[in-house]
Amino acid sequence: MKKHNFNAGPSILPQETITETAKAILDFNGSGLSLMEISHRSKDFQSVLDETTDLFKELLNIPSGYSVIFLGGGASLQFCMVPFNLLEKKAAYLNTGTWANKAEKEAKLFGEVVEVASSKDANYNYIPKDYKIPSDADYFHITTNNTIFGTEIHTDLESPVTLVADMSSDIFSRPVDVSKYGLIYGGAQKNLAPAGVTFVVVKDEILGKVTRKIPTMLDYRTHVENGSMFNTPPVVPIYAAMETLRWLKKNGGVEAAYKRNKEKAEMLYGEIDRNSIFKGTCQVEDRSLMNVCFVMKDEYKEYEADFLKFATDRGMVGIKGHRSVGGFRASIYNAMPIESVQALVNCMKDFEKQTAK
Numbered sequence: 001m002k003k004h005n006f007n008a009g010p011s012i013l014p015q016e017t018i019t020e021t022a023k024a025i026l027d028f029n030g031s032g033l034s035l036m037e038i039s040h041r042s043k044d045f046q047s048v049l050d051e052t053t054d055l056f057k058e059l060l061n062i063p064s065g066y067s068v069i070f071l072g073g074g075a076s077l078q079f080c081m082v083p084f085n086l087l088e089k090k091a092a093y094l095n096t097g098t099w100a101n102k103a104e105k106e107a108k109l110f111g112e113v114v115e116v117a118s119s120k121d122a123n124y125n126y127i128p129k130d131y132k133i134p135s136d137a138d139y140f141h142i143t144t145n146n147t148i149f150g151t152e153i154h155t156d157l158e159s160p161v162t163l164v165a166d167m168s169s170d171i172f173s174r175p176v177d178v179s180k181y182g183l184i185y186g187g188a189q190k191n192l193a194p195a196g197v198t199f200v201v202v203k204d205e206i207l208g209k210v211t212r213k214i215p216t217m218l219d220y221r222t223h224v225e226n227g228s229m230f231n232t233p234p235v236v237p238i239y240a241a242m243e244t245l246r247w248l249k250k251n252g253g254v255e256a257a258y259k260r261n262k263e264k265a266e267m268l269y270g271e272i273d274r275n276s277i278f279k280g281t282c283q284v285e286d287r288s289l290m291n292v293c294f295v296m297k298d299e300y301k302e303y304e305a306d307f308l309k310f311a312t313d314r315g316m317v318g319i320k321g322h323r324s325v326g327g328f329r330a331s332i333y334n335a336m337p338i339e340s341v342q343a344l345v346n347c348m349k350d351f352e353k354q355t356a357k
């Protein structure tokens with residue numbers, strides 16, 4: 001049976017990424033050696049890193065004055081690297097969910113943190129909009145897509161101070177005006193590559209401003225100056241990222257992906273709103289294009305396990321909701337074909353037919 005992969009992360013990747021990476025692991029560029037057993041400083045790997053960096057810049061339309069670096073440690077290490085490198089006295093954070101919270105917690109180790117707003121009061125089912133960013137903050141940190149709760153900041157915010165964004169789960173899903181941001185980071189395992197590589201897009205001029213000493217490996221400048229080769233980079237995930245970006249470019253780039261993502265999300269949210277037994281969990285205007293959260297209406301609560309089994313039997317994978325929301329979550333990242341979304345919608349329709357009172 002065909003599997004429809006709605007996992008939240010690690011998650012679906014383009015089939016080409018998987019096939020081409022598997023080939024390179026067996027025989028890299030016809031060298032007779034595996035991608036896993038060659039020097040990261042070899043000419044062949046350098047060209048992989050260069051192409052990945054170039055595609056990043058091209059597809060995100062990154063202006064000059066920015067560097068793209070690839071690191072280890074996941075987005076979670078960025079929660080600490082960001083304040084280590086940028087927080088001199090005070091930072092502002094927008095609390096929109098679990099990941100935003102974790103980022104904020106780390107910043108408190110380095111200085112004063114102002115939480116400008118939080119949607120915790122409503123289990124993070126919306127994006128706060130009325131708040132003031134202190135103009136004396138060193139930076140303002142946001143999480144553009146809240147993977148767990150299914151909300152998303154759909155526009156590039158105006159900020160009077162350096163804007164820092166965790167884009168782990170919506171990078172390359174919509175066009176972004178990078179010039180509005182000082183730093184963008186994310187783990188690769190949602191929309192780009194297998195876990196193991198973290199991307200950072202940083203405006204060079206914001207670095208080197210704090211007075212504290214920064215350990216070499218945690219200093220962004222180390223990795224900028226050494227072109228992500230200060231130490232051995234995660235070569236296999238970087239290779240996979242290159243294949244995903246080649247695939248994205250071939251399929252029309254970020255604009256075209258955005259169009260497909262909107263179509264997929266509209267199809268699924270449309271069914272959630274139409275269907276008499278399901279309902280969405282988030283404020284409509286803040287609904288994520290990547291992670292679609294929904295639950296059973298109160299009068300159908302007892303059918304939750306039944307629907308999960310019904311959908312699983314039809315090849316749906318990874319739709320069980322996160323424990324902090326319950327119900328269901330369908331992650332429909334860039335690589336998710338619309339046919340899979342249609343298959344889930346059909347499941348919901350058929351389950352309604354046999355269940356609706």
Ligand SMILES: *Cc1c(COP(=O)(O)O)cnc(C)c1O
Binds near residue numbers: 009076146
């Ligand atoms: C998954 C995720 C993280 C955590 O990423 P790691 O690479 O596992 O540290 C952080 N932020 C967001 C928005 C995420 O979706």
